[in-house]
Amino acid sequence: MRRISLTVNGVKHDAMVEPRQLLVYFLREQLALTGTNVGCDTSTCGACTILVNGKSAKSCTLLAVQADGAEVTTIEGLASNGEMHPLQKAFHESHGLQCGYCTPGMIMASVDLIANNDAMSDEDIRMGLEGNLCRCTGYQNIVKSVQQAAGEMRSPAST
C-alpha cells in the first residue's frame, strides 16, 4: 500500500492505495465519488474523463499513485454554491443527454475543450470530443450544448 495525498474538488484527501489501483477506482470506491463512470477497459469511451491539474484525462489511464499531489476535479466538483456549471445547465437545456452515463465524462472533456479553444465551429467541437463515446444522443445535442455553454462562458456574466 502507498500513501497518497491529493486535492479532489477542493478537498484534501490522504489515503492508502494499492499501487496497481487505477485513479478512477480510487475516486469511485475510496472517495465514493461515483459520478465518474467506467464504460470500457481500453481507454476508448471517455466516460471516466476528469480534470487533472486542469487538463482533461481519462482516469483509467492513470494509477492512483500518479495523482499524488495533484488537483483533481470530477463532475461532483463542477457546480458551485448549488448553481450548476454553465455546461451542466446547457446539457439540460439543449437535451444533451439521455441515459446520462457518458455525460459526466462528456462534460469534463468539454470543460477542457472550451478552456483551450476560442470560438469553435460545430466541427471543431466534434473533433474535440472524439475521445468520448455516447450511444444515445447521436451527439447533435451534445454539440449544441457545448456551443451554448461556450457562448455563455465567454460572454460577460449576465446579471
Next chain:
Amino acid sequence: MEVLQPTSWGEALAAKEEHPGAVPLAGGTDLLVELNFDRRRPETIIDLTRVAELNEWSHVNGGVRLGAGVDYTRVIAELASELPGLAIASRTVGSPQIRNRGTVGGNLGTSSPAGDALPPLVASGARIELAATSGTRVVPVEEFCIAPKRNVLAPDELIAAIHMPVATGPQQFSKIGTRNAMVIAVASFALTLDPPARSVGTGIGSAGPVPLRATEAERFLEGVLDEEGLWDSRGQLSEGAVARFGQLASEASRPIDDVRGSAAYRRHSLGVMAGRTLAWAWDEYRGTL
C-alpha cells in the same frame, strides 16, 4: 506490483538499473490497458511523469531535442513550426485526453508499427537518445524498432529524448483509418522535403513490422527534382512523377492482413497517401497551397 516515482533523471536511471525488468510508464495510454487486460503483470513500474528533465524540449545543435515525456498536446502547440510533420501526426493520436498525457517517447517505447508519431520521425531522420547510468547512446530511429513491439532498448536503458532537425521545407502526414476519430491507423505516410539539402524523406506506418522508409521513392523524387531543376524553379511536378512516387512508396511497404485492413488495401492506400502528401507539400513549396 510496485510503482517507483523518481523525480529526477538520475533517480530514474538508477531505478532502471536496479530493476531491469521494470516497465516505464509515461502517458499510460498503452501500459494501463495492458494491465487492465492482464496481458502484463510487471513487478515494477517506473512512473516517469515526475521527471522534470523529460518534460522539456530545447534547441541543440540547430535541431530540436524533444524530451521523451513531452506530451502530444505540447508538441502540437509548441512545435508546429519547427516539427510540422510530427505536429500533424500528433493531432491524429487518440483524443484530447490521450494527447494530454501521451508522449512521443511512449510511442517509441511501445514500438507498435501503428504508432502515429513514428513515420514523421523516420521521414525526418530522427535520432533517439537512450540513456543508462553507464552512459548515453544515440540510435537512428530506423534502427530503434526491430520488430512489432520490440526495440533495441537494453534492460537498464530508458528513452531520454528524440533529436530532430528543424524543418527547412514542407512536411506532411496522412493517415487512413476505418473512421475519423481515435483510430488506429490502417496505414500512414509521412513526407519531409528538405530543400537546402535537396533531399526527400519518407516514413510508412502500419504497413510493416516496423516503421519503414520508402528509399526508392525518395531517390526517384530527388532525381526528378534535380533533373528538372524544380527545387530552384519551383515549377509544377508532373502527374506522372507524383504517380510514380506513390507507386514506389506503395511498393516499399510490407503489410499484412489483419482485422483493421488487408495488405492489398494498405498497399493501395499508401500509394494514394504518398501521392497526395507529395502534391500538398509541393504546392506548399511552390506557395500555391
Next chain:
Amino acid sequence: MAQVADQAQKFVGGGILRKEDPELLTGAARFIDDMSIPGMLWVSFVRSPFAHATINSVDTSRAASMPGVRAVYSGADLADEWADGLPCAWPVTEDIKTPKHWPIAQDKARFAGDAVAVVVAETRPQALDAAETVDVDYEPLDVVVDMEAALADGATKVHDEFENNSSYVWNLDVGEVEQVFNDAAVVVKERYYHPRLIPNAIEPRGVICQPNPAQGEYTLYSATQIPHILKVTLALTLGLPEQKLRVVAPDVGGGFGSKLNVYAEEATCLALGRKLGVPLKWIETRSEGYLATIHGRDVIQDMEVAADENGKIAGVRANLLADMGAYLQLVTPGIPILGAFLYHGVYDAQAYSFTCTGVFTNKTPTDAYRGAGRPEATYAVERIMDALARRVGKDPVEIRRLNFLAPFDEAREVVTGLSFDSGNYDASLDKALDMFGYDDLRAEQQRRREAGDTKQLGIGVSTYIEMCGLAPSQVLASLRYVAGGWEAATIRCHPTGKVTVITGTSPHGQGHVTAWSQIVADELGVDFEDIEVLHGDTAISPLGMDSYGSRSLSVGGVALHYAAEKVVTKARTIAAHELEVSEEDLEYSGGTFSVKGAPDKSKTIPEIAFSAWTAHNLPEGTEPGLEETHVFDPPNFTFPSGAHLCAVEVDTETGMTNIVKYVAVDDCGKAINPTIIEGQVHGGIAQGIAEAMYEEAVYDENGVLMTSSMSNYRVPSAAELPTFEIDRTETPSTTNPLGVKGIGEAGTIASPPAVVNATIDALAPLGIDHIDMPVSPERVWAAIKNAGGSTVDARGAETTGAGSGTGSADAPGGGT
C-alpha cells in the same frame, strides 16, 4: 420553456426539459456500479476461450486458495440450483429446437465467452485474479461460424441432441406467389448481409443480489430494461417463490436491447445469493460484455421483387438465414419475425412470401438490438427498390411514389393481413425532398460525374415503415410468444394535491418521467412539477411489461391516459356529490369540474383528492381515496413511418465515404415531447449510420471474436457523424386515443439503406450495384477495384481543399 399547444394541453406537445437530468448532470445518479451493500462479495466468471469444447474437468482448488476467495463453482457444482435452463420466451414454431441453456455450462462450451465457472471473493480484483487460476481441462471441438456452412450436410453440430443446426423454419405465404413471380415482366433478386452488431450501451451490465435469508427473500438489482420480466423468469429458472423476489432496475445507462434479456449472470448471482446468504455484486468489463452480452442482426437475406415493366410491384419474396448464435436467449428466434410482416414496406403488393431459418453457430447468441427485425426488413425493401429503379430506368423517388400506399387516416389492411393504423407516405417524402434540395444535389452529382471528380456524390432514399407498440396479447399468442403485450399504469392523487404515477415501463434514457408527467399534468390539471413518476422496481410497480420495441408510449403512455380517465370518472362522481348536481351537469376541463351555467361552482382534482382522503362525505358506494390503475392491451400495432435522405461523398481513390447531408422526416403520430423525439431520432440515425458505415463484429474461423474490445469495434464518435436535419409530419395513429406511434427505433430502422443506397448511387456509373455493410473504405475501394474502375492506381490528388489539419487522407495538415 414549454411551447403551449392549447388551453387544455399545457404540457403535451411541448419540448419540456427533462426532470431526469439534474442527478445525471451532477454525478448523483445511481447506476448499478455506484451501489454497494455492507458485506458485499464480488463475483467473477471464468469464460471459455474456445468457441466449442468439451469440458473434461474444472479444477477449482487453486482458485479456492487465492486471497479473499470465498467460493468457486463449476457448472456441475451449480447444476442443482436450476429448476430450468435460461428462458427463451419466443419459440416461434411448434417444432423449434430449443437447447437447454444452463447459466454455467456443464458439458460443453458452445461459444467463446460461455461461462464455465464462477468465483466469489471479497474484492473485485481478488475475484478477477482468482478467476484466472481456475484450471479448466477443455477438449477443443470443430467450430461452426458461418451460417451456410452450419446448415451443410455433415456440419459439426452446436447441439448434439438435434439432428442439425437448424433451429426453426418460419414461413408466411400470402397470395399466388409463384404465379406472380412467373408472370412478372421484371424480377429483381439481390442478396444482402446484415453485419453482426454489438449493442454497446455505454454502461456495462451489472448485478447485485441482496438476500434476506431469514425471510427467504431476495432483492436483485440489475442494469436491465426488464425488471418485471426478470422477476417472473428468474423465479421459474431458480424455482424461487415469485412473491419472495423483488427486482430493481436502478438508473440504467442505455440498453438498445442488450439489457432486454435474462442473463446467465443474473441467474447465477441470484443462485449464489441463495446458496451463500450474503450480498454479491458482479460488474461486466467491456471486453467481457463483447462476449457475454447478446449481439444483434447477423442475417443473410435473399430478397426478390416482381414488378411490371414500369416498376409497379406485384410481389415480394424474402428468404432469410438468421444467426441465433449458440443458444436461444429470451427472444432470439423471434427477432427476424418482428420484421416478417414488413418486407413490402410502404408499398402495395398482391403476393407475399417470407421464410426465415434460424441457425445455430458457435458464436455469442443474438437477440434484440435497436430495431430488431425491422431494420433488416427495411434494408431489404429499400435496397431492392433502388435496384428495381435502376432496372426499369426510374429515379429512386419516382419508383417509390409509383408504389406508395395512398394516404389513409383509418386503419387499412395490407397484403400480409396486418392492418396499418394510418399513413401518409407522400407527405413525409415531400417534406424531406424539400429540405434536402434533391434536385440541386442531383445536378451537382451530374456535374461531378461529367467532370470525373475524384470525389463522387451519391444520394440515397429510404421511405421506411416499422411496427411498434408490441403488441395485442392475442396477436402475440398467435405468434407463439409466451407473454402478453399489455402495460400498466397507476395514478395516485395525494391529499396534498400532489400526484404519484407508477408505470410498468422501465426507462433507461428515454425520458418517461418527463413525458408521463406531461400527460398526467394535462389530463388532471396538476402542475408538471407536482408529479412524481416511479418505475423500475417490482415492489413499487408490481405490474409491468417493461421497455423495448418502441412500446413505452404507445402502450404504457396510453395505459396512463386511461388511468387518468378513470381518476376523472371517479372524481366526477365525488364532485357532483359535493356540488349537489348530477354528473351530467358538470363540465371538465384542465383539471376542474364546473357546473354548466354556473362556472363559479367548481372543484379541482386536488380538492377532490383531499375529500376522497378524508372520506367524510363521499357518495354512497364510493371507496375512499383517489387512485386508479389501468392495464392497457392495445388493439393493434402502431406503424410509424417516414422518409430519410442521405447524400454521401465517396473518395474513389481511398474508398473513404463521408455523409455530406442527412435529412429525416419522421411520422410518429402525435408528439408528446418534440425535444425528446428529436433526441431519439438523432440517436437512432447515429446507430443506423454506425451499422451502415462502421460497425461489425468479426469472428475468425475458430470462432474467436476479432473485434474484441472497444478499441477495434468502431462505435462512431461525434467526429464521424454529420449534423442531421430533421422534421416531422403528424398522422395520428388510430390504434390509441393519444394518436401516438413510437419513435425509439425509427432512426436505426430508416438510416442504413439511406446511407448504403447513397454510396452505391455514387458509384453507379462504374457499374457498381452492391456493397455490403459496413461500407468501410476498404469495401468501397474493393468494389471500385472489382468493377474495373479507373481509379485503382495511385495518382496525385485533385482536391486540395482547406486543410483540416488532422492529418487525414482528405486534406493537408497545416504545420503552423
